[in-house]
Amino acid sequence: MSLKDKEGFPKERILSEAEALFAKKGYVAVSVREITKAAGCNLAAVNYHFGNKRNLYIEVFRSRWVPRAKRMQEHARKSLSAKDSSSPTAEVQALARAFLEGPLSDRERQLHFQLMARELAWPTEAFELVADQVMRPFLKELADRLRPVLPEGLGEEGRLLKVLSVLGMVLYFNFAREAVMRITGREYSAAFKDRLVDHIIEFSLTGLGANRNGGLR
Amino acid sequence: MSLKDKEGFPKERILSEAEALFAKKGYVAVSVREITKAAGCNLAAVNYHFGNKRNLYIEVFRSRWVPRAKRMQEHARKSLSAKDSSSPTAEVQALARAFLEGPLSDRERQLHFQLMARELAWPTEAFELVADQVMRPFLKELADRLRPVLPEGLGEEGRLLKVLSVLGMVLYFNFAREAVMRITGREYSAAFKDRLVDHIIEFSLTGLGANRNGGLR
DNA sequence: TTGACATTAAAACGTTCGTTTGATACAAAC
DNA sequence: GTTTGTATCAAACGAACGTTTTAATGTCAA
DSSP states (O other), X not given: OOOTTOSSOHHHHHXXXXXXXXXXXXXXXXXXXXXXXXXXXXXXXXXXXXXXXXXXXXXXXXXXXXXXXXXXXXXXXXXXXXXXXXXXXXXXXXXXXXXXXXXXXXXXXXXXXXXXXXXXXXXXXXXXXXXXXXXXXXXXXHHHHHGGGSOTTOOHXXXXXXHHHHHHHHHHHHHTHHHHHHXXXXXXXXXXXXXXXXXXXXHHHHTTOOOGGGOOO | OOOTTOSSOHHHHHHHHHHHHHXXXXXXXXXXXXXXXXXXXXXXXXXXXXXXXXXXXXXXXXIIIHHHHHHHHHHHHHHHXXXXXXXXXXXXXXXXXXXXXXXXXXXXXXXXHHHHHXXXXXXXXXXXXXXXXXXXXXXXXXHHHHGGGXXXXXXXXXXXHHHHHHHHHHHXXXXXXXXXXXXHOOOOOHHHHHHHHHHHHHHHHHTTOOOGGGSOO
């Protein structure tokens, strides 16, 4: 796939290939040999440029993941400030779209969420970086922004859980993409992704949106 | 932790320890030596009883995961048929509780969802087993059952997405447990887990429960 | 031209991996 | 009492791992 005469310096190529492979297979399942072969450079280059494999992994997050996350945040921020004021629909739509259709390419988005999902499931050193610089500020900002449209009486924890849940929906349908495809029999085509965005927005706003007429309660 | 003089035959002990370790660290990150040491038996036992490591992994799903999933399904089924008829609250409550408080112990539930989440995110051979014997039948059954309480006009795909989303909420707060702890600063104490269960049920039913007065729509 | 530096190359290091081997223990079957 | 089959053991296998080492490059300032 990737040959020696690729664009960019070896260090950059290593970062790119490492990110792709870490996202696809996870840290332990990827070998330094695999990365350097994909980047078309020598085995020792990883240790020369990054010291060791773990540092390379951290550096992927520092130099690739975090800047990309900030791009997405900025996108969501602009979408929201463009609206005059907060309707719940607009808020969630801006959030969901920033994550699902935002400034990233499909490829970038796939990498991004796979790496994030792995850190969510099994946090490493990189998680503190991501949590400090991206997640906590963004979630706090969102919680504050959603405050006026959420039910009163919710404490800070309640708001945080709500926001985490919306984020969870987005993550889930990215994260479990393979499984959703196999279960539903659908491909993640543009049409199906649009369908998913609509669904996430609706579910985030109204849950099951169940018909309350028929029930006991 | 686990010594040689544990209950059960070595084959069973291997299955138990393998399940715990695979759930905790993932397939590649666990070595056969680690499993057999935890089970208090010889290294060669895995290959003797299961042929190889991969077969052991599959066998964990066949002999442990699937039966447990069927127990949970049966539990949910009975909860639902006990009620006279379908209220959305009752339906969702039965579903959420089957997954969150059902017949499984806390330990079993943790194992179960971690393994499931890994297969959802990065499906292996085991996924087909799980999808065929558990997921597809159960999701279809649930979608049918929820049909009367869901908004009309939803196609089969819409119903499936709704049910998948409830499942997703449960999975998310199990799978991202570590991250949720670090982000919220809370431990997964009994109290916080109760809080989470309430939240998941509420969110599944009403989403953000946003105040619709302030909005554009 | 020389020396210093950054980068790449090839080979080897010691360790851990999944798997296999051959011996041994202990039943039940004949 | 011998045979047979099952189960477990210590030991070793070759392969792959992350990392280190040493030599060979190319580049640019002095």
